[in-house]
Amino acid sequence: MYDSLVDVPIDSVEPTPSLATDWKLGDDGLSLTLNLRDDVKFHSGRDFTSEDVAFSIKTWADPKWTVQFQRTAAAITDFDTTDPHTVVLKFDHKLSNVFDLLDVLPIIDSETFDGLGEGKAYVGTGPFTFESWTPQSELTFAKNADYWGNEPKLDGIEVHIVPDAQSLTSQLRTGQLDLAIGVSNRDVDTLVKTGDFTDTAYEGSERQYYVGTNVTNPALKDVRVRQAIAYALDRERIVADVFQGNGYPIVAPWPKYSPAYDEDINQKYSRDVDKGKALVEEVGNIPTLSLEYSTGSPTYEAIAQIVQANLADIGIKVDLVPNEHPTHIDRLINGKYTALWILDHAYAQWTPSTLAVTAYPFNADKNSSNFVDAKYKKDANAAWEVADGTSPEAVEAYRKVTEDLVENLFLIESNVTWIRIPVSTGVHDLAWTKRSELVLTDTWLDD
Amino acid sequence: MSTGIDASSSAAGRPTGGLAADPPRRWPAFLRAPGGAAGATMILIVVLLGVFAPLLAPYGPAEQIPNANLLPPSSAHWLGTDEVNRDIFSRLLFGIRVDLMVVFIAVPFGALIGTVIGLVSTMYAFADVIAQRVFDVILAFPVLILAIGVTAAAGPGVTTIIAVIVLAEIPVFGRLARTSLLTVRAMPYVESSQVIGAGNTWLLRKHLLPNSLEPLVVQFGVSMSIAVFIEGAMSFLGLGVRPPQPSLGSLTRDGIRNVWESPAFVVGPLIIVTLLVLGFLLVSQAISATRRV
Numbered sequence: 001m002y003d004s005l006v007d008v009p010i011d012s013v014e015p016t017p018s019l020a021t022d023w024k025l026g027d028d029g030l031s032l033t034l035n036l037r038d039d040v041k042f043h044s045g046r047d048f049t050s051e052d053v054a055f056s057i058k059t060w061a062d063p064k065w066t067v068q069f070q071r072t073a074a075a076i077t078d079f080d081t082t083d084p085h086t087v088v089l090k091f092d093h094k095l096s097n098v099f100d101l102l103d104v105l106p107i108i109d110s111e112t113f114d115g116l117g118e119g120k121a122y123v124g125t126g127p128f129t130f131e132s133w134t135p136q137s138e139l140t141f142a143k144n145a146d147y148w149g150n151e152p153k154l155d156g157i158e159v160h161i162v163p164d165a166q167s168l169t170s171q172l173r174t175g176q177l178d179l180a181i182g183v184s185n186r187d188v189d190t191l192v193k194t195g196d197f198t199d200t201a202y203e204g205s206e207r208q209y210y211v212g213t214n215v216t217n218p219a220l221k222d223v224r225v226r227q228a229i230a231y232a233l234d235r236e237r238i239v240a241d242v243f244q245g246n247g248y249p250i251v252a253p254w255p256k257y258s259p260a261y262d263e264d265i266n267q268k269y270s271r272d273v274d275k276g277k278a279l280v281e282e283v284g285n286i287p288t289l290s291l292e293y294s295t296g297s298p299t300y301e302a303i304a305q306i307v308q309a310n311l312a313d314i315g316i317k318v319d320l321v322p323n324e325h326p327t328h329i330d331r332l333i334n335g336k337y338t339a340l341w342i343l344d345h346a347y348a349q350w351t352p353s354t355l356a357v358t359a360y361p362f363n364a365d366k367n368s369s370n371f372v373d374a375k376y377k378k379d380a381n382a383a384w385e386v387a388d389g390t391s392p393e394a395v396e397a398y399r400k401v402t403e404d405l406v407e408n409l410f411l412i413e414s415n416v417t418w419i420r421i422p423v424s425t426g427v428h429d430l431a432w433t434k435r436s437e438l439v440l441t442d443t444w445l446d447d
Numbered sequence: 448m449s450t451g452i453d454a455s456s457s458a459a460g461r462p463t464g465g466l467a468a469d470p471p472r473r474w475p476a477f478l479r480a481p482g483g484a485a486g487a488t489m490i491l492i493v494v495l496l497g498v499f500a501p502l503l504a505p506y507g508p509a510e511q512i513p514n515a516n517l518l519p520p521s522s523a524h525w526l527g528t529d530e531v532n533r534d535i536f537s538r539l540l541f542g543i544r545v546d547l548m549v550v551f552i553a554v555p556f557g558a559l560i561g562t563v564i565g566l567v568s569t570m571y572a573f574a575d576v577i578a579q580r581v582f583d584v585i586l587a588f589p590v591l592i593l594a595i596g597v598t599a600a601a602g603p604g605v606t607t608i609i610a611v612i613v614l615a616e617i618p619v620f621g622r623l624a625r626t627s628l629l630t631v632r633a634m635p636y637v638e639s640s641q642v643i644g645a646g647n648t649w650l651l652r653k654h655l656l657p658n659s660l661e662p663l664v665v666q667f668g669v670s671m672s673i674a675v676f677i678e679g680a681m682s683f684l685g686l687g688v689r690p691p692q693p694s695l696g697s698l699t700r701d702g703i704r705n706v707w708e709s710p711a712f713v714v715g716p717l718i719i720v721t722l723l724v725l726g727f728l729l730v731s732q733a734i735s736a737t738r739r740v
Contacts, residue, residue, distance in 0.1 A: 240516070298530070
């Protein structure tokens with residue numbers, strides 16, 4: 001429904017054109033000139049111009065909305081929109097991750113923005129237009145015949161909200177749905193075995209599961225306790241048993257194609273119960289810790305129970321505390337967890353500096369672990385304030401951020417994985433973005 | 448030569464040859480009814496499985512067995528293993544203990560409080576008005592809505608399940624006790640006692656309570672079966688016991704999650720829930736029937 005200025009492909013961090021056809025970074029790294037397509041119209045029929053880019057970025061930067069990448073948007077301080085098809089963005093400082101923002105940020109229509117805030121009007125420039133929304137039930141979209149790109153092959157899309165996982169699987173089996181998001185890995189395997197479905201994995205749009213720690217909890221203040229937890233974590237088993245082998249263990253958050261990925265660091269805290277026990281004995285007298293997890297997915301509960309058993313192996317007793325998903329996210333955003341928690345994060349699939357300045361668990365300014373550290377903040381900002389996010393200078397800055405993460409272990413990474421969805425064999429040319437969103441522009445169905 | 452049993456049997460006019468198949472006369476009447484005996488047997492089997500769980504279970508309820516992820520039923524794991532490598536049969540046996548604990552604590556507690564409130568209501572008009580309005584409010588909520596509310600306030604766990612069941616049972620027993628007591632109080636023999644000067648306490652002890660017990664006992668059996676259902680529903684919805692503690696409801700939920708892998712994962716808890724619910728219902732029906740005879 002919405003387009004962004006650039007698209008960052010799923011297998012790299014280099015941007016490709018979308019609403020912006022080409023761009024040039026200023027010599028001082030403090031400005032970016034983007035040339036825009038001149039054949040784009042909003043669903044309302046209005047022409048898309050550089051003013052819409054300025055409006056969209058300013059809206060994203062407004063602190064009244066809770067969005068990630070807000071700091072990056074706020075670092076864009078001036079807009080030259082003299083030419084309706086060229087926009088010049090001026091930065092407060094160099095921004096190594098500006099293209100990540102431009103990939104994530106949807107271009108919205110200023111004239112209908114109030115309706116968007118109220119959940120009534122959804123006007124973008126994308127290949128499908130909004131038709132209807134029945135809360136908790138259904139969304140419908142129609143083909144945008146005036147789309148500036150390839151004309152969509154589908155006449156429309158119906159999205160059904162099916163809260164029960166078993167019903168979702170049954171509806172797939174009976175042909176009521178062509179594809180589904182939210183099916184467990186195990187059910188995807190079962191459906192693929194029937195021969196009627198293919199397994200589509202969002203590779204390039206990785207998610208990382210982790211154990212978070214509130215470092216202001218007296219028991220977790222000591223980094224040795226966090227190190228002991230890192231040694232106890234059975235990452236291989238979590239990948240094998242919970243994700244059926246779809247993923248790989250990590251200690252630092254980066255996926256394998258990231259410029260910050262370091263295989264040696266990923267070996268640093270391989271499971272070693274003896275080392276974990278020794279650290280626990282050294283610290284002595286660790287009270288029972290709560291481990292919170294979201295009831296939003298059985299995956300979290302399974303990981304929580306494995307982590308509970310892992311920590312029991314080194315002498316740390318854990319009480320499991322299930323949270324409703326909205327409560328869990330509220331605690332994440334506001335750093336309200338008591339001790340430990342289980343969740344997954346994204347953002348490591350983009351320019352590495354994005355993670356440390358954008359994602360709630362990692363944000364060096366204010367994070368879910370309440371971890372405040374001058375060196376981490378300095379290193380995160382240094383990585384952010386590099387002009388070219390893939391330069392050797394940037395890679396060196398990412399190395400320092402990685403060292404901070406692994407030395408302080410306020411988040412203990414478990415594994416990378418990716419969303420898998422079962423897709424009917426009658427569906428062709430399905431694509432997805434780094435943001436884990438389906439792209440159905442070129443998708444077509446068998447007769 | 449006749450034995451004492453032969454004599455009593457003859458007195459009842461039954462042929463002596465039928466004695467071997469009949470339960471002894473000293474057994475409670477409801478156990479001599481076929482339904483009551485079947486129900487009691489079902490409950491007894493489940494209770495024994497729960498009581499002897501530590502002896503019967505091959506693994507601990509939370510024991511994660513290496514390389515045993517979602518194994519199908521086999522001689523090593525009679526009901527298979529779950530998604531975190533635990534033996535489902537062992538968890539089922541320990542899960543029975545949780546359910547039994549919940550129903551045997553919560554229902555008597557709810558019944559006692561409800562009956563006392565019902566009793567007080569019949570004695571003091573003011574208390575009656577307050578109690579009935581409070582009961583109206585509680586009964587206005589379906590049990591699961593009540594459960595969601597209590598869980599939101601207190602968090603999930605065994606204590607919350609017990610609290611929900613107690614809260615749900617108080618008005619049931621309160622209303623029933625009140626109605627029964629008022630019915631008995633209107634009986635001529637009670638009025639006669641009052642006329643000749645019997646006090647309230649004496650009346651309660653000698654006439655009102657003993658003669659009001661019958662419907663309460665029947666309701667007790669029904670409530671036990673409902674309590675099993677409430678635990679199952681709450682744990683199924685994630686409002687009940689906290690992992691890794693097993694219960695019949697949480698085991699059903701876990702089994703259904705993986706039902707496409709193997710239907711066997713869900714069979715065990717469903718059989719036990721059926722035995723308990725049916726057992727309690729049959730016993731309460733038998734009590735009701737034998738009292739009416």
